[in-house]
Amino acid sequence: MTGMGMSARRQRLSRLWRSTHPTARRLLVAGAVITGLFLVMAVLAPLVAPYGEAEYRDLPQLARPSSHYWFGTTNLRYDVFSRVVFGTRLAFQVVILSTGFAMVIGVPLGLFAGYSGRRLDRVLVLLMDAMYAFPSLLLAIVAAFALSRFVGQGVPAAALSISVIYIPQYFRVVRNHTLAVREEAFVEAARAMGASRRTIVGRYVFFNVVQSVPVIFTVNAADAILTLAALGFLGYGVPIPAAEWGYDISRAIGDVANGFWWTSLFPGLFILALVTGLTLLGEGINDVVNPLLRRRGLGVGAVAPGALVVERAGTALESAGSEPILVVTEEAPVEPVAVTPSAGTSPGPAPDTALLVAELRVTYATPRGPVVAVEGASIEIKRGESLGLVGESGCGKSTLGRGILGILPPGATVTGRVVIGGVDLATLDAGERRRARGERAAMIFQEPMTRLDPLQRVEDHFVETIRAHHPETSRSEARAMAATALAAMRIPLTRARNYPHEFSGGMRQRIMIALGLVLGPAVLVADEPTTSLDVIVEAQILEILDDLRRRSDMALLLITHNLGIVAETCDRLAVMYAGQIVELGDVHTVFARPRHPYTQGLLASVISLDTEQLSSIPGSPPDLLDPPVGCRFADRCPFVMDVCWHEPPVLAGQDDGTQVACHLHPGAGS
């Protein structure tokens, strides 16, 4: 029983470990090894060091490093190597004692302040903040100076002086957790069941704080070693005969002037190595513990622009007679989509086609393996037409939109073909593809509050965009264009020089639309453009979008999870599930007669519950790391048949023009 639990736990841990970034992992191991070596040296100091820490029997004075005295000897006939080894021991003693003191003082104070609240809390917080703001070394000096008068100098005095620096940190962590939990409902609940309130708060805070202790400890340890050395250097550390690195370095200043380098070099190198080891260890623990970093390690949101690598994916593929494919490994989200150059095999788009996407496939490289986020998606939108792309979050609809624009994060590989306004993006060079963004296709996003650069005036966004595409345009011309674009979105001209934070969400989305349209693109990709807005503003924005495509012949790709919006705004509808388009057709036809069971489920959830959540379909989408062989919807599908489990259905045209990928309908069996 326990054995199984253990192994499952170990498996989970090893998966977590592997999902972190290899560099973070290597640095963590390096830090752990360095720290471990020093720890061993500290424990075994009397065995490692050839001489005692302050033993000078008949050693020569200032002997160079040699086989006898590895690091040389000092002015006072000490063996430098023995001194630095014993210095390690002293450093660890002070580190452990000082963090211990800091916890013993800081934790109860934090609990007390957080628990009692009110005035006392405020005074303590102010006091701790003031201590925290004060230069830490000066704080330690003042403490050591004051202590030297009535305790004298030594390991405990030095540790106590240093601990003063860390008390505010422990205080803060504990106080904030205590405060957060004090009013929590479950405390009341547990109390009603007879547990004492104090015990509950204590236990909760303990478990929360304990998680952050390893990181705080290593960071403080690194800092404590530097502080101890500084105190020693200033003459307020642990006095001789104890071996203390900082003190030894201060004694060596006179040697340096005469060219005796070894007495100061080695103690400093030891400090450098140990502090580096501890810092690497702390950062490593933080990188593994911190869930944020862990998620970033999956590579999805990671940003590391690098050079773009364009490569022909195997001549073998071409000679095998399949469509020649140009693979763009996007190490930078710099260049747009990778595209199949039309080699005459595929038909060109009709003249009134604004956007053609053929067999688009997007793969993310993650530490756990490649994830195909979009699998062979093909859509076509005519001028003035709008297509709604719907699906649950994570189904790949946003990835598809970004794939069209070519702004996928690094680690994404794109294949397939994108033709915008009759121009195949594969025929463009890098600069032209950059300019295609904004000029041929524009994009607006879900969260208008964060999409404008907070440090730039609204007008500057326009000027920058216009001049990035038409460098010959003067600033004043660009400003005039901005004014026209803003006026069309009913943003008063007087506001053009305001900063983004001075606008409401709805206004910002209108600004984003104006910004997207200023270069007259053929296609507008709108990714959940109203999700974060309230209903009235939502209606406004949808009306603007609808109006735009009717009047300006622009094609609209509206990505949303809200079928109601699609019904109001779109001519056609594409339903995505687990990276694939499963149904595609005229909005009225599909709404009247949804064919795919998933589409049916979506519509049912809207009709029956009138909710925006698509939660009424039981189950969850498959893991795209390891997608099922057959139909991806099989384990949630009420009509699942044998064939569904092993044969993937393909998108097939129906009599009314709708396309469906489902074995319930003709043509799905390829």
Place this chain on the structure above:
Amino acid sequence: MATRGGGSLRAYVFARLLLALPMLFILLTVTFLLLRVAPGDPVTATLGGRVSDARADQIRRDLGLDRPLWRQYTSYLADVSHGDFGRAITTNRPLRTTIADRFPATLELTLAAMVVAIGVGVLVGALAARFRDTPIDVGGRLLGILLYAAPIFWLGIMLQLLFSIQLGWLPTGGRIAPFHEPRSITRLYLVDSLFTANWAAFGSALRYLTLPAVTLGLVIGGIFIRLVRVNMLQTLKSDYVEAARARGIGERRVLFNHAFRNALVPVVTIIGLQFALLLSGAVLTEATFTWPGIGLSLYQFLQNRDYTAVQGLVTFYALFVVGVSLLIDIASAWVDPRIRFQ
């Protein structure tokens, strides 16, 4: 939907000032308590048996140390409020004079170190973020950690060893060659020698300043590398950077105008926090290079166990820290219009 204007900045400054006062009060009280509420009296502790009892009594009376503690406390606060930091027991000089004499040197050193630190931090940090997870990034991060991990005084000694002792290029200590001091205007030697076109003084001041400023600047720069890198990573994956790319803005412009500029905003605030570190570091640097600033005075008074002098200097540091953090906050409110509205 507030409008932008000077008024809101003024309101912010006022509110921030109100916050600074209690902090200052607390720092002064802690300083007083730590240094005064110890058994025995400061004069005996400082001078020991070196003076006669009668003389010690005389000094105690002169310094007001014979009065009850709470009286000493109130008069300490009153003195500080009009810029009186007391007198040193050992030198019997008012600390105000010491500070006035030595502050320009500390200011010159810290400003120069800040320039070095920002230069190193911004350059290496931004490069590391831009080339995330490449060898450049790993190298930059390691450099940041190593610089942080090097004890300032040791780094200073190592630089002295190399550049002063081995190569003989730069002096090991002091602020300027004897009799080279430029005519006083700002009392920052570099600035004054520039103003008076005194090139000999300028060269000398620069030679003396280089090693201490580089030492202090590198150590602080280690921290800046990390801060700039982390901030830049944040802004590089921010929504507005993605939106800018979607508009077809060139990559270089995206990097500099959007990612980099925004990454610098929190750095300004954080530089404020690191200012405390800079002051701590300055004490060590000044002691290493016998740079005649306040840090060196503090070091000397510490060696002499001069209680009233240490108290006076620490008090000055407290005032300085609170003042600078105030200035930094106002500066960042000025740079980033969002802060004012919070």
